[in-house]
Amino acid sequence: MAKSKWEYVKGFEQEEILLPGCWIVIRLDGHSFTRFAKGHDFVKPNDVQALALMDHAAQQVMKEFGDIRMAFGESDEMSFILNKASTLYGRRKSKLISLIVSCFTAHYIHSWGSFFPTKQLQHLPIFDGRAVCYPSDRTLRDYLSWRQADTHINNQYNTCFWSLVKSGLTGAEAQDTLKHTQADFKNELLHSKFGINYSKLDPRLRKGSIIIRQGKRKADEAGQPTQADCLAADSVVVVAPAASKGLEVLHVDLIQEGFWTSHPEILR
Amino acid sequence: MAKSKWEYVKGFEQEEILLPGCWIVIRLDGHSFTRFAKGHDFVKPNDVQALALMDHAAQQVMKEFGDIRMAFGESDEMSFILNKASTLYGRRKSKLISLIVSCFTAHYIHSWGSFFPTKQLQHLPIFDGRAVCYPSDRTLRDYLSWRQADTHINNQYNTCFWSLVKSGLTGAEAQDTLKHTQADFKNELLHSKFGINYSKLDPRLRKGSIIIRQGKRKADEAGQPTQADCLAADSVVVVAPAASKGLEVLHVDLIQEGFWTSHPEILR
Amino acid sequence: MAKSKWEYVKGFEQEEILLPGCWIVIRLDGHSFTRFAKGHDFVKPNDVQALALMDHAAQQVMKEFGDIRMAFGESDEMSFILNKASTLYGRRKSKLISLIVSCFTAHYIHSWGSFFPTKQLQHLPIFDGRAVCYPSDRTLRDYLSWRQADTHINNQYNTCFWSLVKSGLTGAEAQDTLKHTQADFKNELLHSKFGINYSKLDPRLRKGSIIIRQGKRKADEAGQPTQADCLAADSVVVVAPAASKGLEVLHVDLIQEGFWTSHPEILR
Amino acid sequence: MAKSKWEYVKGFEQEEILLPGCWIVIRLDGHSFTRFAKGHDFVKPNDVQALALMDHAAQQVMKEFGDIRMAFGESDEMSFILNKASTLYGRRKSKLISLIVSCFTAHYIHSWGSFFPTKQLQHLPIFDGRAVCYPSDRTLRDYLSWRQADTHINNQYNTCFWSLVKSGLTGAEAQDTLKHTQADFKNELLHSKFGINYSKLDPRLRKGSIIIRQGKRKADEAGQPTQADCLAADSVVVVAPAASKGLEVLHVDLIQEGFWTSHPEILR
Structure with a gap:
């Protein structure tokens, strides 16, 4: 193709390359999802259908990008x-962030109707994205532990908060009740006041969603993949639908060694 | 919220800030759109409905991001x-790229059915994005001139190529015929062999789409905005649908001074 | 030359390119210069020989890097x-910063003896450096105004502080006296208590050092370069020694228009 | 201190942070050292005094920056x-590069006279610098292996080249003779034509200089530090002068495991 005299402007592009040899985390976050959740009547404190749609999009x-080893999701974020x-x-940083955000957004919207057949999209959900490099297995695992601990902390708080609100408190009163309280207090509150045994709540809510590839395992394991996973922790395995063949969604502890011993292929 | 001992991993995030005082261009490109166009039977050399969908999403x-002064689109790209x-x-570079790519993708997919009521999406379109800073009005205008010149060069080539193919040549033969030829040759070819007067083709195809805000003009101009635009060049103004109130789509020359004299608010 | 199997590590280099079309400021700062000044008995509040050595190194x-249009220095910093x-x-950012810092350090140390013939270097002075891009003449001029205003603010404060200390106050007492005081108060203090007319102090101390190239002027001006400069403001021109032919050091106001009108070649 | 209205320009500074958890290599290179070597009559192919001055400056x-675990030098470069x-x-990338380059330059120039008592500096040597992150011990070791292999390749070539030139060939003829030849050919050439046993050449020339800290070792080893080093390879230990207490300079192989087994403190 002929070149124009304006082509020099291409020289202003500054492409950042993510450091070789590092694990790359691309984390997506829902943009203004408090408003989006309210506008679409999401169940509080957790809308399981909305979480399942996140997992589906992930x-x-x-499936599109084979170099992704695993994903971890909670609430409106996905790593x-x-x-x-x-x-x-x-x-290339911009390329990776933008393609993954675009692909995720595309599937979230396209599959909305399958997960919420009776709800029309009132306005469109969008996601931001960022890339972070982790130079070692240790730092990557600490990243994932950070997100899973966050899942627990947020879920425990939100479960207390919405229980209090449903029992008649205002939002501000519920907030005051929980201010500066520790985990033990919150568990006790849930148990004594609302009859909720926190540790029996759906693991999806307490552990988030871990999505990994089955295909990496030995053939003979492939038939009963969930057995091995169950050893790791208090898992509940949601068998992926046909469309997601080769992927499985786990809701298990990844902070302890067990998960990584059971899934050596992830960090290999 | 309580903090976990893993929170140190946040320190690995490296956020790039786009240089203050510079024009920011966020350019999106369709990913594997040759395949996407083929899979959805796009008209060759140009599918006007597909272009209109690009403009709609833009x-x-x-409407979502008020700091965007204008957009320029051609083929499967949008700046x-x-x-x-x-x-x-x-x-923040990653934030801006990802939100704009996500928002564009969301609307492209959500509005697909309005532009292609009889075609189902076979697979989902996705877009990549990048950000480029231009430190002066001159370099920004040169960027836009570069893209508009590219629109013309590509369209002229593609019009010739597909005319030749429709006339019976193979793709390879058409390519050979056009190799190393100049603009004059191509215009003459279109005219003499296919009766096409290139300069009379739909300006959308030759000039691309310029999307600007009407609201920035003086009130008394607002009633007949397209008049002023027409002075700029061989414009055809597509009046934006109700949903896009306050925006207009122009297909006019932006390389010459005229456009910028008529629209001083863009660079103000 | 033969390549080794380890050469892949070159791929970890990430070279940052400073945005084209922007003014580049490389600013050097003395590292731990409070200690360096004390260790070498610099005169307080200002050691004119030390400032002259800074200007000389600049x-x-x-002379080494012809693309430098001007330099501005105060205290132990040079832009x-x-x-x-x-x-x-x-x-390339790292290349430019490192070469300029290295060159400056080299000359500072090599010329030390010429400026301080009776003082041995007790330990070696070192400098850090950074690069900043400014996209417009306006932002560049504001940068220089910022540094020159800083020169004045620091010099006024230090002149007061050391006058008070020399008059018998402790450092802490002097600091207390000056806390939260305005420019007027300090000028009055200098005048009434120490008989110092601030505006008559050596312009070098109040305005810093501006180093520009004579060679850029018209031939007929070259003979009396300092005349033109004097028009700009209350300048005192130090005629550069033979070694620095073609450069001149000014101590004039660069915040007002006058300087830039007199030196249009700098921003051309 | 009072702030000026121009202080907003500080917002244009974009500080790059080197990724946590990675080894940082700051590599310095002599700028135009071919010219510098010629201007100061450096012995060819290697000037041992010039190399010793590099080691001294390093x-x-x-001594200035305690976080430096080791240095590796060859020719006019130092990592x-x-x-x-x-x-x-x-x-901060710019800070680290600039301070290390400045410090190195300062000492190189200040100590010139001790290493070359009869030579005046004709013009000043300057160095550029860059920073590279390596995320693992493996990639760092590969970086160092790359530099040491380069030392050997360059030294072998230069030894041949200058032997040929001293024997009467022109530079161009010597270059032609060596073009596309392998290591074996060069060794044979040195041996048969010039009676040089390459493997008996001063290890400094073949292996470069490794500078490490003695202080990191166990006290009982400190008395005879060079013994342990000798086990690693064909080392020649230059005992550092008093001024560099606690540092030692080795000229040994670091590509094999032996060096790292003997010096576990470097990567700890």
Whole structure:
């Protein structure tokens, strides 16, 4: 193609390359999702259908980009872990962030009707994204532990908060009740006042969603993949629908060693 | 909220800030759109409905992000120009790229059925994005001139190529015929062999789409906005639908001074 | 030359390019210069020889790197302004910072004995450096105004502080006296208590040092370069020694228009 | 201190932080050292005094910055390895590069006369610098292996080249003779034609200089530090002068495991 005299402006592009040899985390966050959740009557404190839609969209992203080793999701956020040896798109930061955000958004919207057949989208959900490099297995695992601990902390708080609100308190009163309280207090509150045994709540809510590839396992395990997972912790495995063949969604502890011993292929 | 001992991993985030005082261009490109176009039977060389859908999605992005001064689109790419004084999201690069890409993708998919009522999406379109800073009005205008010149060059080539193919040549033969030829040759070819007067083709195809805000004009101009635009060049103004109130789509020359004299508010 | 199997590690280098079309400021700062000044008995509040050595080193840097349009120095800091169109070393950030810091350090140390013939270096002075891009003449001029205003603010404060200390106050007492006081108070203090007319102090101390190239002027001006400069403000021109032919050091106001009208070649 | 209305320009500074958890290499290179070597009659192919001055300057840098674990030098380049856990200056890239380059330059020039008592500096040597992050021990070791292999390759070539030139060939003829030849050919050439047994050449020339800290060792080893080093390879230990107490300079192989087994403290 002919070139124009204006082509010099291409020289202003500054492409950042993510450091080779590092695990790449691409984390997506729902934009103004408090408003989005309210506008679409999401169940409080957790809307399981909304969480399942997040997981579904993440699986589609993992089908599109084979270099993603696993994903971890909670609430309206999703982290994708790219292989540290990945050379996908030359590890160009903007390219990776934008494609993954675009792909996730596309599937979230396209599959909305399958997860919420009776709700029309009132306005469109959008997501932001960022990329972070972790230079070692340890720092990557600490990242994932951070997000899973966050899942627990938020879920425990929100379960207390909405129980109090449903029992008649205002939002401000509920907030005051919980201010500066510790985990023990909150568990006791849930148990004594609302008859909720926190540790029996759906693991999805307490542990978030871990999405990994089945295909990486040995063939003979593939038939009963969930058995091995169950050893790791108090897992509940949601068998992925046909469309997501080869991927499985776990709601198990990944902070302890057990998970990583059971899934050596993730960090390999 | 309580903090976990893993929170140190937040320190690995490296946020790039786009240089203050510069025009910010966020350019989106369709990912594997050759395949997408083929899979959805796009008309060759140009599918006007597909172009209109691009423009529609861009308008929705501009409604969401008020700091966007204008957009320029051609084929499967769209450039958004953010005000050089914008402090939107602290000018964080990843945030701006990801939100705009996400918003654009969301509307493209959500409005697909309105533009292609008889076609189902076979697979989902996704877009990549990048951000580029331009430090002066001159360099920004040169960027836009570069893209508009590219629109013309590509369209002229594609019009010739597909005319040749429709006339019976193979793709390879058409390519050979056009190799190393100049603009004059191509115009003459279109005219003499296919009876096409290139300069009479739909300006949308030759000039791309310029999307600007009507609201920025003086009240008394607002009634007949398209008149002023027509002075600029061989414009055809597509009046934006109700949903995009306050935005207009122009297909006019922006390389010459005229456009910028008529629209001083864009660079103000 | 043969390549080794370890050469892949070169791929970890991430070179940052300074945005084209922007003015580049490389600012150097003395590292731990409070200690350095004390260790070498610098005169308080200002050691004119030390300032002259800074200016001398800056001139040598400007002789080495022709793309530097001007320099501005005060205290132990020096800013070099590179032409916005410069393509020196491909505008590689690390390269430009490191070469200019190295060159400046080299000359500072090598010329130490000429400026302090009776003082041995007790330990070696070192400098840090940074690069900042300014996209417009306005922002560059505001940068220089910022540094010159800082020169004045610091000098006024230090002149008061050391006058008080020399008159018998402790450092803490002097600090207390000056806390939260305005410029007027300080000028009055200097005048009434110490008989110092601030506006008559050596312009070098009040205005800092501006180093520009004579060679850029018209030939007929070259003979009496200082005349033109004097028009700009209350300048005192130190004629550069033979070694720095073609450069001149000014101590004039650069905040007002006058300086820039008199020196249009700097921003050209 | 009072703030000026121009202070907003500080917002244009964009500080890059080197990724936590990675080894940081700051590599310095002599700028135009071919010219510098010629201008100061450096012995060809290697000037041992010039190499010793490089090592000396590097030791002074290591005394100044305690987070440097080791340095590796050859010819006119020197690499400093900062502890991967270092938080020195917040891991700010420009700060680290500039301070280390400045410190190295300062000592190189200040100590010139001690290493070349009969040579005056004709013009001043300057150095550029860059920073590279390596996320793992493996990649760091590969970096160092790359530099040491480069030392050997360059030295072998230069030894051949200058032997040929001293035997009467022109530079161009010597270059032609060596073009595309392998290591074996060069060794044979040195041996048969010039009676040089390459493997018996001064290890400094073949292995470069490794500078490490003695202080990190156990007390009982401190008395005879060179013994342990000798086990690693064909080392020649230059005992550092008093000024560099606690540092030692080795000229040994670091590509094999032996060096790292003997010096576990470097990567700890």
